[in-house]
Amino acid sequence: MTADTTGSTTPGIDYTDTPWLDPEARPLVQLRGLTKRYDDVAAVANVDLEIFAGELFAILGGSGSGKTTLLRMLAGFERPTEGQILIDGVDMTSVAPYDRPINMMFQSYALFPHMTVEQNVAYGLKKERINKAEIRERVDKMLDLVKLGKLAKRKPNRLSGGESQRVALARALVKRPKLLLLDEPLAALDKKLREHTQFELMNLQDDLGITFVIVTHDQEEAMTLATRIAVMNSGSFAQVGTPREIYEYPCNRFIADFVGNINLLDAEVISSADHRVHLRCDAAGAELVALLDNPGDEPPPAGARRCVAIRPEKIFIDKEPPSANDRTILKGIVLDLGYFGNLSIYRVQLPSGMVLQVSAQNRRRSATRALEWDDEVYVSWDIASAILLSE
Numbered sequence: 267m268t269a270d271t272t273g274s275t276t277p278g279i280d281y282t283d284t285p286w287l288d289p290e291a292r293p294l295v296q297l298r299g300l301t302k303r304y305d306d307v308a309a310v311a312n313v314d315l316e317i318f319a320g321e322l323f324a325i326l327g328g329s330g331s332g333k334t335t336l337l338r339m340l341a342g343f344e345r346p347t348e349g350q351i352l353i354d355g356v357d358m359t360s361v362a363p364y365d366r367p368i369n370m371m372f373q374s375y376a377l378f379p380h381m382t383v384e385q386n387v388a389y390g391l392k393k394e395r396i397n398k399a400e401i402r403e404r405v406d407k408m409l410d411l412v413k414l415g416k417l418a419k420r421k422p423n424r425l426s427g428g429e430s431q432r433v434a435l436a437r438a439l440v441k442r443p444k445l446l447l448l449d450e451p452l453a454a455l456d457k458k459l460r461e462h463t464q465f466e467l468m469n470l471q472d473d474l475g476i477t478f479v480i481v482t483h484d485q486e487e488a489m490t491l492a493t494r495i496a497v498m499n500s501g502s503f504a505q506v507g508t509p510r511e512i513y514e515y516p517c518n519r520f521i522a523d524f525v526g527n528i529n530l531l532d533a534e535v536i537s538s539a540d541h542r543v544h545l546r547c548d549a550a551g552a553e554l555v556a557l558l559d560n561p562g563d564e565p566p567p568a569g570a571r572r573c574v575a576i577r578p579e580k581i582f583i584d585k586e587p588p589s590a591n592d593r594t595i596l597k598g599i600v601l602d603l604g605y606f607g608n609l610s611i612y613r614v615q616l617p618s619g620m621v622l623q624v625s626a627q628n629r630r631r632s633a634t635r636a637l638e639w640d641d642e643v644y645v646s647w648d649i650a651s652a653i654l655l656s657e
Contacts, residue, residue, distance in 0.1 A: 283493075285318035285319070285320070285321070286316065286318055286321075286494065291318055292355070293316035293317060293318050294317055294318055294319040294321075294353065294354055294444065294445065294477055295315070295316070295317040295340070295351075295352070295353055295445065295477070295479070296315070296316055296350070296351075296352040296353075297313050297314060297315040297316075297349065297350070297351060297352075298314060298349055298350040298352070299312050299313070299314065299348060299349035299350070300312070300313040300314075300315075300336070300339065300346055300348070300349035300350070300351065301313070301346060301347045301348040301349050302332075302335050302336075302339060302344060302346055302347050303347045308501050309332050309335040309501055310332045310335050310336050310339070310346075310501045310502075311332075311500070311501040311502050312348075312349070312502070313336065313349070313501075313502060313503060315496060315503065315506070317477065317479065318477075319444075319475075319477055320475050320477060321477055321478070321493045321494065322468065322471050322477075322478045322480070322491055322492055322493050323477070323478065323479045323480070323492060323493065323494055323495075323496070324479075324480045324481075324482060324487075324488035324491060324492035324494070324495045324496070325337065325479065325480070325481045325482075325495075325496050325498060326482055326483070326485060326488040326495050326496070326497050326498065326525075327483065327497060327498030327499065328483055328499075328524070329483065331498040331499055331500065331501070332498050332500070332501040332502075333481045333483075333498045334449065334481060336481075336498070337370075337447055337449055337479070337481045339351065340368070340445075340447055340479065341363055341366070341368060341370045341447055342358070342361060342362060342363035342366050342368070343363060345359075345360070346359060353366065353367060353368070353444065353445060354367070354444060367443055367444040367445065368443050368444070368445045368446070368447060369390075369438040369439070369441055369443040369445075369446055369447070370438065370446070370447040370448075370449065371434050371435055371437075371438045371446065371447070371448045371449070371451055372434070372449055373449045373450040373451070373453055375430050375431060375433070375434035376434070377422040377430060377433055377434060377437075378422070379421065379422050379423060380421075381421070381422075382418065382419050382420060382421055383409070383414055383417050383418050383419070383420050383421075383422075383425070383433050384405050384409065384418040384419070386422070386433055386437055387405050387408060387409065387433065387436045387437045387440050388401050388405045388440070389437065390437060390440065390441045391404060391405070391440060391441065394441075404440050405440060408436045408439060408440045409436060411436070411470065411473070411474075412432040412433075412435060412436045412470065413432070414429065414432055414433065414436065417429060427455050427456070427459065428455060428459045428462075428463055431451065431452070431455065431463060432466075435451070435467075435470070439470075439474065439476065442476075443476065444476070444477065445476070445477050445479065446476055446477070446478050446479070447479050447481075448478060448479070448480045448481070449481050450481060450482055450483070450484075451467070451480060451482075452464065452467075452482075452484075452487060453482075453484075460487070461490075464487060464490045464491055465490075467491065468490075468491055480492070485524075485525055485526060488509070489509040489512075489513065489525075490509075492509060493508065494506060494507060494508055494509075495507065495508070495509060495512050497512065497521055497524065497525065499520055499524075504517070504518065504520055504521055504524075505517045505518075505521045512525055513525055513526055514653075515559060515653070516575070516653065516655070518655060518656070519573055519575075519655050522573075522575045522653060522655060526577065527577070527578050527623060527625075528575050528576070528577055528578070529575065529576045529577075529578065529581075529622050529623060530573055530574075530575050530655075531547050531549055531550055531554065531573065531574045531575070531576070531620075532547070532549065532571065532572075532573055533545035533546060533547035533550075533554055533571075533572055533573070533574055534546050534547075534569065534570070534571055534572075535566045535567065535568055535569060535570045535571075535572055536553065536568060537568055538565030538566065538567075538568075541557055541558045541561055541565075542555055542556070542557055542558075542649070543555065543556050543557070543558065543565060543566060543572070543654055545572060545574060547574065548618065549616070549618050549620040550596055550616060550618070550620065551596070551616060551617050551618050552594070552595075552596055554574050554594055554652065555594060555649040555652070556574050556649060556652040556653070556654040557649060557650055557652070557654075558654065559654075566654075566656070572654055572655065572656060573654075573655040574652050574653070574654060574655075575652070575653040575654075575655055576622075576647055576651060576652050576653065577651070578611070578622075578623045578624050578625040579625045579627075580647050580648070580651035581622065581624045581625075581645050581646070581647045582624075582626075582645065582646050582647065583612055583614065583624045583626055583637065583643050583644070583645050584643065584644055584646075585637070585641065585642070585643055585644070586644065587644045588644060588646045592648060592649050592650075593646045593647065593648055593649065594646060594647055594649060594652065595644055595645075595646040596616055596622075596644070596645050596646070597616075597617070597642070597643070597644055597645075598614040598615050598616045598617070598622070598642075598643060598645060599614065599615050599640055599641070599642055599643070600612055600613075600614060600637055600638065600639055600640060600641045600643055601613045601614065601615040601621060601639075602639070603635070603637065603638075603639065605628075605635070607628070608627065608628060609625050609626060609627050609628055610625070610626050610628055610635075610637075611623065611624070611625050612624040612625075612626065612637065612643075614643060614645050622645060624645055
């Protein structure tokens, strides 16, 4: 889907699931030149961002990237050094946390240990002096929604990690905020429960239609949950896009290397023609070919240094040489391998000494390995799978 360059909505296009492409859509959250400095260090540096109503938006970054500081400024716990925060068109930059149409779910869940589940969920409504009948109705409805109705009288010390997480979520949602902020919401859960809860969270957000902003360092979590992701690095956004855009079309080397596993091959441009770029790669011991992402892109000049990136799952591995039709083919030796049930990971050493990581789906049921250590193999990929990076 693309936005009409005339500034009006393109006829026949449904922007329901992609409001950021609709030129007439008004964002719920706007960050304008947002900056937070601590002495001479900028934790967040001149950030601009628009988040639309109904999005499940993820801010992804490593430790020290600025993501938590950004979330705290949104919540009102930190005052920006410069810039503006607008929510539904209203400037909230100097507004106190309790006066913002926002609620926040903390990583620790922060449940009151002396209160039951229903008392924890009702706490915020009681503080707002809402009448008892409405509190009861809203709490009961919310507990049913998060499937905790049968545990209403139970106290937090008798809940599992997943149940505690849902109580904290219900307490945040029962106040019906325009925006819910979640700080590493699934970090305390084990892997299997975390995966299950991710889908519960997505379904709940879809049912309620409330805008979620999640801060996480977990790439898989961001990719699974989010409508869009902003990847932070050194206080700024390195790239903002859908999970597929971030993963398949990284805008630079940092994004390619940070999100998911990838093989990076430094090379020199030989020539460009018909949207194809031919490169010499000493580490691969071969000529590589990559396609320009957009036909209108200016091809790099001969002699320019570029990086060719290839995801492990895009690479095929076999003992027999594949057809060379529009494929890059390299020969190597299996240096390491690992079996993970659903897939196998191979580390293939090329004659130059460079090691490529390859992941192969285990589609056939077998107790024996198709490939062993020190096997001579061919690795190959379609030239359309290669990512050409300029940085």
